[in-house]
Amino acid sequence: MIDIGVNLTNTRFDKDRIDVIARAKQVNISAMLVTGTNVEESKQAVSLCQQYPDYLYSTAGVHPHDADRVDKNYLEILDKLAQNDCVKAIGECGLDFNRNFSTPENQQRVFSEQVILAKQLKLPLFLHQRDAFEPWFNILKPHIDDIPALVSHCFTGNENELQQCLEAGFFIGITGWVCDERRGQALRDIVSLIPLEQLLIETDAPYLTPRTIRPKPKSSRNEPSYLPHVVNMLSELIGCSKEELIQQTTINSEKVFNLRIKDA
Numbered sequence: 683m684i685d686i687g688v689n690l691t692n693t694r695f696d697k698d699r700i701d702v703i704a705r706a707k708q709v710n711i712s713a714m715l716v717t718g719t720n721v722e723e724s725k726q727a728v729s730l731c732q733q734y735p736d737y738l739y740s741t742a743g744v745h746p747h748d749a750d751r752v753d754k755n756y757l758e759i760l761d762k763l764a765q766n767d768c769v770k771a772i773g774e775c776g777l778d779f780n781r782n783f784s785t786p787e788n789q790q791r792v793f794s795e796q797v798i799l800a801k802q803l804k805l806p807l808f809l810h811q812r813d814a815f816e817p818w819f820n821i822l823k824p825h826i827d828d829i830p831a832l833v834s835h836c837f838t839g840n841e842n843e844l845q846q847c848l849e850a851g852f853f854i855g856i857t858g859w860v861c862d863e864r865r866g867q868a869l870r871d872i873v874s875l876i877p878l879e880q881l882l883i884e885t886d887a888p889y890l891t892p893r894t895i896r897p898k899p900k901s902s903r904n905e906p907s908y909l910p911h912v913v914n915m916l917s918e919l920i921g922c923s924k925e926e927l928i929q930q931t932t933i934n935s936e937k938v939f940n941l942r943i944k945d946a
């Protein structure tokens with residue numbers, strides 16, 4: 683199985699990053715996509731990937747939370763970073779009007795610029811969206827056919843939003859949000875609408891620890907080796923076998939991100 687969203691450069695992994703990666707291998711994770719959330723983290727993601735060729739891949743981009751803090755030349759740097767073989771998508775980028783850590787104006791500008799960059803570089807988009815579906819979708823709409831693949835990472839939207847994404851051919855990333863009996867119910871109710879061919883799985887570690895892990899882990903930190911818990915819940919909700927879910931999401935990930943996977 684492939685974890686398409688791991689924030690492995692997060693400081694919460696500083697003490698034991700090597701062990702975290704080793705544990706991921708132990709549960710048969712065959713590849714991971716390290717999320718770049720700003721210029722600095724995207725650079726760090728590339729260096730980390732270079733230490734694990736054909737196992738770690740990354741995205742290069744600026745998260746909407748960081749849109750207020752980009753330098754003038756950030757696009758050039760992202761462009762340059764994307765020339766590395768390990769960079770498989772532009773992102774994480776998008777809009778987040780839930781917390782507005784950056785102004786909506788800056789978020790929309792920085793997002794639009796990265797959409798154009800993905801189009802120029804012919805790279806997929808790794809997308810974030812929270813409480814901003816309409817403006818987010820409107821920015822993407824004119825470019826959908828010119829971008830190799832669009833991934834709505836950590837999807838938590840409603841049924842109408844899901845249908846619009848599916849009809850536009852987006853891939854839908856599902857995290858441990860679906861393992862949360864409190865706030866994940868609405869998502870649980872609609873995940874079976876996602877065709878297996880458009881489904882991707884991710885932990886979004888160190889965030890969103892699956893609440894279905896027993897015994898409960900001592901640390902609140904999520905890690906990629908917990909991905910099987912997302913698989914368990916999803917296969918139950920969708921009504922397919924775990925094997926089928928793993929096989930299809932692996933094929934999807936390899937196709938979307940153009941990965942070369944070593945046999946484990």
Ligand SMILES: [Zn+2]
Binds near residue numbers: 774810835836
């Ligand atoms: Zn995100």
